[in-house]
Amino acid sequence: MDNGNNERIVGYFIEEAKEHLETIEKGILDLSSAVNDEESINELFRAAHSIKGGAAMLNFTSISKTAHRLEDAFKILRDDPIQTDQTLESLFLKVYDILQDLLERLQGPLGLSEEEGEQIMETAEPHFVELLNYIQQLADGEIPATEPVTSASVRAASPSLTAIPNNEVVMQVRQILQQMLVIFKQDATPNNRQQLQSICDKLSQIAPTENGWQNLIKCAKQAIANPKHSYRLLAPVIIKEVKLAGDCLEVGKGSEIAPSQGLEQLAYSKLPQVLISVDPTIAAETITKIFNREQISKLVNLLQTTH
Template structure:
């Protein structure tokens, strides 16, 4: 297989894996509902299974093994419906972050070496053991106790807010779950107003953090633009608020800042369009959005930039 074909196949895998990651993240943020819905939990299981299979085919062993561990966790939830709690959601989100980190490294300019992947897996293994043990204890009807290691890490993390760090994260995720429920509905003026009210609640969580306040302001502004669809807004807003909440948890509020993409959504007067880096997929997207005259003008503009 030549390098061109190999790069194309890896690109397809990354694009597909990102879609599955989005499914997994949304499911974890709404875990209490997902575990009570057979189709939702099956969807999470299939998403992890698909990433595992694709990564194994391309010999990305660390990604395949990580997705496999998540798949095992979702299998327990699928076979033994349980009552979720905040600790379980936090454990799942940490597992998701590990898988996301591996995929982002793979997509980066240096790629993901086997040694780097194995090192990340070795570091992450105790976390997956804790996750699987915690789920199994819940499934067996026991009252699990978080590991001393995890508890001490959370307790020792400095916080720049008046609210304890673990409470901040809990509040952020609860509000994100409310936001996600609305994003699944039709984009009505009333719903947009509810989402903006939710943004106000988020702002109150860390009132002294300027970076947090700026990010929430951008999110609220983006949501207020009726030209932006929920399909466009949801993945951007949910991900950025979640990551910012993680920064608050470990006392890194000074590092919080809205991405360029969120700022564009907040202050653009025109509807935004997300286009894949793959030329064939980008062409298909453009053909669905623009008419022939608009496409002709776009081609002329692109030619003029070369």
């Protein structure tokens, strides 16, 4: 297989894996509902299974193994629905964050080396065991023996991972994000956008004295207000950033909260935003679907003059 073709296949894998990640994150954020809905839990199982299979085919062992752990966990929930709790959601989010971290490294300029993947897997192994043991204990009706994991301990062990919710503030953020997800799944109407903006107002009230939090929520609200931005574009950006910011609030790191460049662009841009893959072939396909011939010609000329 030539190098160009291999890069193209990896690009396709990453794009597909991102969609599966979004499915998994939404399911975990609404885990209590998902376990009671056969189609929802099957969808989570299939998403993890697809990432596992694609990664195994491309020899991304660490990604494949992490997705496999999630697949095993979702299989238990699928075969034996249980009463979920906040600790279980937190443990699921830890493994999800490991998988997301691995995929982001793979997409980065340096890629994901086999050695780096092995190191991450070694650090993550206790998280995998803890998740599966906790699920099994719940399924068997035993009193869970594991202690709740705090955000502080997770950040200390692995700074690249998202903090784990454990207190009232983060619970509030999670519950409000679940309300947002319900609306993001619907058609984008003016009334829906107003509802989402009202939800942003609720979020801002959680930490009224934290300037970083207030600025981030303001950007989210403004991005939602722009009718040219689709929910498909808005949802993954806003959900992820608000979740991460809520985790910062919990561990007293509100000063570190700031909207990403992408969120700021969504907030202050008057033009519709388009997500373009780093893979040139996929990017070209996206551009040809969105722009007409004249616009593409102008884009080519602009690219030539800037290099």
